[in-house]
Amino acid sequence: MTKIPQKILVEFENNFFEYDEEQIIRFSKNNGNIFAVVNDMCKEVYGLYILDENDPTFICHIFYITKVNQNLKGFGLQISPTQERRNQFVSIFSAYIAKNFQDGSKRQVETVFNTFQNMQILTFEQNGYDIIPELPNKKASIAIKYNGKGIVHIPRITNEIITNNKFEKEFSTVQIPKIDEHFVYLMLNRRNGYFKIGKSKNSRTLKIREKTLQSEEPDMIIVGLWIVKENYEKILHMEFKDKRLRGEWFNLDETDLDFLHNKMKKFACI
Structure with a gap:
């Protein structure tokens, strides 16, 4: 397994956070999927929400919430379309979820990663961004101005x-x-x-x-x-x-x- 450079890990940790039970219960009042986890109707939920749609940086949180031994556990990652290492951060976040709350297999890491990537594709497209699965070349920007707000690179792992x-x-x-x-x-x-x-x-x-x-x-x-x-x-x-x-x-x-x-x-x- 490739070792992640310390600099990237530090950047990731600056965008990674944990929810406490009180926050999760509060969120569940406005989110049916989280409510289902809180009330034992399903075991986990993945999600994405936008902090402020009018903010030009379009900062979002992706999150994972589950229950372990009747204790609510929740984790989030702050991302934005123009974030330089967004895809890498999502990959690290996905590995953390898969290894700590699922079977930790490569297949499961890929499944979690694709889940979060698909959420970004739907959310960013609905809000005026153009999505590309591959960069045209190594020097291409992930937020080149185009017809909408910009072009965003969001790769997925082939099923x-x-x-x-x-x-x-x-x-x-x-x-x-x-x-x-x-x-x-x-x-x-x-x-x-x-x-x-x-x-x-x-x-x-x-x-x-x-x-x-x-x-x-x-x-x-x-x-x-x-x-x-x-x-x-x-x-x-x-x-x-x-x-x-x-x-x-x-x-x-x-x-x-x-x-x-x-x-x-x-x-x-x-």
Whole structure:
């Protein structure tokens, strides 16, 4: 493992902070996800909030809150779009969370990192920043003025489950559901790495790569499709309730996708 230079660690520690239980309980009154952790409805929550939308520096806090032996634990990191080592700080923060409150594996560190990066992408884009996953060259700035407030470099770690064809395949046709059956599908938004678990009664032959919401989201693609009788959409929603973002959208990691792949294998309609 590469040793982090002391100078960077000092800078990181200047932006790292811990919440006490009183602060967490106060936050839970205005945040349903934190409320769920406080009241034992889920084990952890990741989040991001903006300190002042009118502040040109656009300072934000990303945070992680959980419960250990009935004691609330919360940690945060102050970041901003123009922060020089923001991505590196988020990486260190993610490793701290994964190693102290999860299994500490490389996979888990990557999952936590991508979670925080996806939150930044959504928040910064909604507030007028342009996001790029790669810098055009080594000398490029992470906050070059463009059409909006600036260009922000936010890389993510590629999800190997999707690139190794466990789900994504060259489908051209699928079986047609019977009258008492329907489709359950897994859709990936390649822009932010989030997954939608939905259902459809549409009995027409589906072309997986073409059946996307391209008019609204060009980076949407169906990566899993099954034919079922039971209401498996709701079953899967309950299975991944701790990973729910909103509605039918979930922040699934590699372990979740392995589980889903094995659970739904018997319903494959390819």
